[in-house]
Amino acid sequence: MSSFPNIKKIRYEGPESSNPFAFKHYNPEEKVGSQTMEEILRFSVAYWHTFTEDLSDPFGSGTALRPWDRYQGLDLAKARVEAAFEFFEKLGVRYFCFHDVDIAPEGSNLRETNQNLDIIVSMIKDYMKDSKVKLLWNTVNNFTHPRFVHGAASSNQADVFAYAAAKVKKGLEIAKELEAENYVFWGGREGYETLLNTDMKLELDNLARFFRMAVDYAKEIGFEGQLLLEPKPKEPTTHQYDFDAASCYAFLQHYDLQDDFKLNIEANHATLAGHTFEHELRYARIHGLLGSVDANQGHPLLGWDTDEFPSDLYATTLAMYEILKNGGLKPGGLNFDAKVRRGSFEPDDLFLAHIVGMDSFAVGLKVAQKLIEDQVLDGWIEKRYESYRDGIGKAIVEGKTDFHKLEEYALGLSEIRNESGRLEQIKATINQYLLNVVARK
Ligand code: XUL
Ligand code: CO
Numbered sequence: 105m106s107s108f109p110n111i112k113k114i115r116y117e118g119p120e121s122s123n124p125f126a127f128k129h130y131n132p133e134e135k136v137g138s139q140t141m142e143e144i145l146r147f148s149v150a151y152w153h154t155f156t157e158d159l160s161d162p163f164g165s166g167t168a169l170r171p172w173d174r175y176q177g178l179d180l181a182k183a184r185v186e187a188a189f190e191f192f193e194k195l196g197v198r199y200f201c202f203h204d205v206d207i208a209p210e211g212s213n214l215r216e217t218n219q220n221l222d223i224i225v226s227m228i229k230d231y232m233k234d235s236k237v238k239l240l241w242n243t244v245n246n247f248t249h250p251r252f253v254h255g256a257a258s259s260n261q262a263d264v265f266a267y268a269a270a271k272v273k274k275g276l277e278i279a280k281e282l283e284a285e286n287y288v289f290w291g292g293r294e295g296y297e298t299l300l301n302t303d304m305k306l307e308l309d310n311l312a313r314f315f316r317m318a319v320d321y322a323k324e325i326g327f328e329g330q331l332l333l334e335p336k337p338k339e340p341t342t343h344q345y346d347f348d349a350a351s352c353y354a355f356l357q358h359y360d361l362q363d364d365f366k367l368n369i370e371a372n373h374a375t376l377a378g379h380t381f382e383h384e385l386r387y388a389r390i391h392g393l394l395g396s397v398d399a400n401q402g403h404p405l406l407g408w409d410t411d412e413f414p415s416d417l418y419a420t421t422l423a424m425y426e427i428l429k430n431g432g433l434k435p436g437g438l439n440f441d442a443k444v445r446r447g448s449f450e451p452d453d454l455f456l457a458h459i460v461g462m463d464s465f466a467v468g469l470k471v472a473q474k475l476i477e478d479q480v481l482d483g484w485i486e487k488r489y490e491s492y493r494d495g496i497g498k499a500i501v502e503g504k505t506d507f508h509k510l511e512e513y514a515l516g517l518s519e520i521r522n523e524s525g526r527l528e529q530i531k532a533t534i535n536q537y538l539l540n541v542v543a544r545k
Contacts, residue, residue, distance in 0.1 A: 105266050105358075107170075107171040107183075107186070107187035107190055107191070107451065108171075108187075108190060108191065108194060108451055108452075109126060109409050110127070110292040110452065111452065112194070113194050113196065114126060114127060114194060114195055114196060114459065115231065115401070116128075116130060116132070116134075116190075117487070118317050119542065119544070124456060125452075125455060125456070125459070127466070128463050129463040129466040129467045129470070130145075130459075130463050130465070130466035131466070134468055136470060136473045137428075137473055137477075139432075140161070141446065141466055141469060142198070143439055143470060144428075144432055145437075145466070145469060146198065146199060146240070146432075146433060146434065146436070146437030146438055147197045147198070147437065147439075147440070147458075147465070147467055148197065148198075148200055148240040148400075148438065148439035148440065148462075149186075149188070149191065149192060149195070149197050149199070149200045149201075149439075149440060149458065150202075150439055150440055150442070151188065151201060151202035151203070151207060151443045152198055152202065152203055152206045153411065153440070153441065153442060154188070154442075154454055155170075155172070155184045155187060155188050155206070156184070156205075156466050156477075157443050158170075159443070159444070159446045161446055164446070167446050167449040167452055168449050169449050169451065170187075171183075172186075172187050177209055177261070178208070178220060178223060178224075181208050181209060181223075181224050181289075182224070182227060182288075183208060183357060184207070185207070185224060185227050185231060188200065189231045189235060189237065191454065191455075192235065192237045193235060193237075193306075194271050194455070195345040195455060195458055195459075196478050197237075197303050197458070198236055198237055198295065199237065199238055199239070199240035199244065199285075199290070199437050200237060200239060200240065200297075201240050201243070201252065201439050201441075202242050202243075202381070203242070203243050203244060203245040203275075204217075204221060204242070204243075204244045204245060204271065204274065204275055204278070205244075205245040205248065206245075207221070207225070207228065207279035208220040208221045208223070208224040208225075214270060214271075218274055221274065221278065225281060225282065228282060232282065232474045238283070238285065239279070239282045239285065240284070240285055240286060240436070240437045240439055241279075241286035241288045241329070241368075241439070242275060242278055242282070242287060242288070243271055243287065243288040243289065243290060244275040245292070245341040246268045246271055246272070246292050246293075247293045247340065250266070251264055252292065252293050253293075254291050254293070255295070255296075256292060256293060256294060257269075257294060257311045257313075257314035258293075258295070258307035258310060258311050258345065260303075262524050265310060265314070267315065268314070269317060272289075272314075272321075273321055273513040275287065275322055276322050276325060276327050277316065277325060279327055280325050280326065280327040281378075284327075284329050285435040285437075285527065286330045286331070286332050286368075286395065286396055286435055287322070287327070287329050287330075287331050287332065288333075288334055288396075289315070289318070289331070289333050289334065290333075290334040290336065290346075290368075291336060291345055291346040292340070293335075293341055293343045294311055294341075294344065294345050294346065294370045294404070295338075295341030295342070295344035295345050296341055296342065297341055297342050297343075298342070298525075307345070308345060309436075309460060310358035311345060311355075312355070312358075312361065315361055315364075316357070316359070316361065318331070318333040319331065319361070319364045328394075330395050330435050330436065331364055331365050331366070332364055332365065332366055332367060332368040332395045332396055332436070333346055333352050333356070333365050333367055333372060333375070334346065334367070334368040334369075334373070334398065335347060335348045335349055335351070335352050335367060335370075335373055336370065336373040336376065336377075336409075336438075336460045337373065337377035337378075337407050338376060339376070347377060348374070348379060348384060349384045349387040349388045352365075352367055352393075352521070353387075353393060357379050357444055365393075365395075366388075366392075366393050366395025366396070366400055366436070367388045367393045367395055367396075368439075369384045369388055369397050369398070370398035370400065370441055371397075371399070371400050371401050371402070371414070371419065371423070372400050372401060372409050372411055372412075373398070375401075375402045376402065376407075376408075380422075381419055381422070382400075382419075382426055385423055385426035385427065386395070386426055386445055389426055389429060389430045389520075392436050394426070394427075394430045394433070394436075395433070395435075395436045396435075396436025396437060396439065397423070397433060397437070397438050397439065397443065398440075398441035399414050399423075399438045399439060399440050399441065399461060399465065400412060400413065400414060400440065400441050400442035401413075401415070401416055401419060401442075404424075410531050411443050412442060412445070412460045413443075413444070413457040413458070413460055414440075414442065414462050414464045415461070415464050416464070417464055417467050417468060417538060417542070418466025418534075418538070420465050420469075421467070421468040421471040421538060422468075422472075423465075423468060424465065424468035424469045425475060425476065425481070427472075428469075428473060428476055429476070438465060440457075440461050442461060467541060467542060470541045471534075471538050471541045474537055474541065475534070475537055475538075480530075480533060480537070481530070484526070484530055488525065496510075496513050
């Protein structure tokens with residue numbers, strides 16, 4: 105039985121279309137540079153926000169109206185799989201992502217939970233065989249259940265560490281079984297509330313031990329997908345260990361894990377860390393760490409993880425600029441770790457939300473491609489740093505100088521001439537590119 109009987113296949117109708125259930129900019133077959141939009145953007149649906157989420161918030165219960173909610177337990181899990189594949193097909197998205205608890209109910213013990221997972225994983229595998237949909241990544245939820253109250257791999261309780269390891273072991277087996285292209289570790293409760301009762305050194309060492317065992321197990325079972333850490337600075341703990349891209353990089357290097365992991369950068373996590381989305385993408389990219397993206401946006405007036413669907417064209421443009429400069433994300437992708445607002449509780453809203461997200465990234469892609477082709481930002485940047493191309497600047501970047509020589513040089517300077525950074529002009533140029541792309545029929 106259809107979960108979305110009123111919805112037909114979502115198609116590209118172009119910028120003039122007034123059909124809300126059509127793409128205005130995302131045209132999967134359209135080439136941007138040498139690849140199609142579908143190949144570059146690699147959109148993914150997040151199972152938890154789209155099929156499991158009930159839209160409750162700390163002040164109110166769930167509002168979501170979902171046709172599958174008339175079922176319970178394993179029947180509910182199966183109805184969700186059926187709905188999910190109908191949704192992927194109608195939306196035309198080729199990837200999805202899930203946590204273990206999103207797809208199957210937890211049993212009364214770990215063995216029972218794993219049995220439930222096996223039933224649903226084999227059902228998902230059958231659906232995948234009959235469709236072009238692939239698993240971008242899976243992960244396990246080691247944060248919701250009360251046993252994870254003090255963390256998982258960073259818990260003070262060794263039994264919890266063991267339980268968390270068993271769940272990740274199963275998660276990696278599922279990744280292998282469903283041929284996931286990546287596997288994600290988001291810190292969940294890997295962090296602390298206060299140092300007053302925390303052994304930070306032991307917790308960090310244990311976290312690294314946990315990751316090392318995960319790498320070893322992935323190799324043991326022949327899982328070849330990319331392992332990803334997802335930085336987030338806070339929520340649910342006051343201080344998450346995987347704070348941002350830079351702290352993840354320091355952690356990975358310190359524990360000699362840098363060759364085994366890349367990062368899954370999430371827009372709302374970037375802004376929670378006091379960074380822009382593009383800052384985190386750039387930092388990851390220039391260190392060879394940009395693996396995948398959780399595409400969403402925060403609310404500028406709210407200080408928490410609101411996980412809104414992306415609609416800010418300026419942000420998607422700057423994000424796609426980094427992604428194109430990275431040579432794309434493959435085997436990663438753009439996963440909509442985003443939820444409809446509590447007031448958008450009808451099933452149709454799930455489609456409308458993904459449409460705005462996909463169209464926003466399609467616009468961002470087209471503008472970013474043009475900015476790169478025309479060397480707009482590269483041109484500005486090249487000019488701005490030209491002092492390093494010869495003379496003293498060249499000596500600095502080539503390591504051919506020292507403090508003695510620099511002092512001698514500085515003493516001989518009669519004036520230092522700086523030039524305007526022309527930021528307002530650059531912003532005007534970006535607006536011009538954006539408006540031209542959006543207006544193009
Ligand atoms: C939490 C978050 C997670 C991860 C996967 O803020 O982003 O959904 O993406 O565990
Ligand atoms: Co995320």
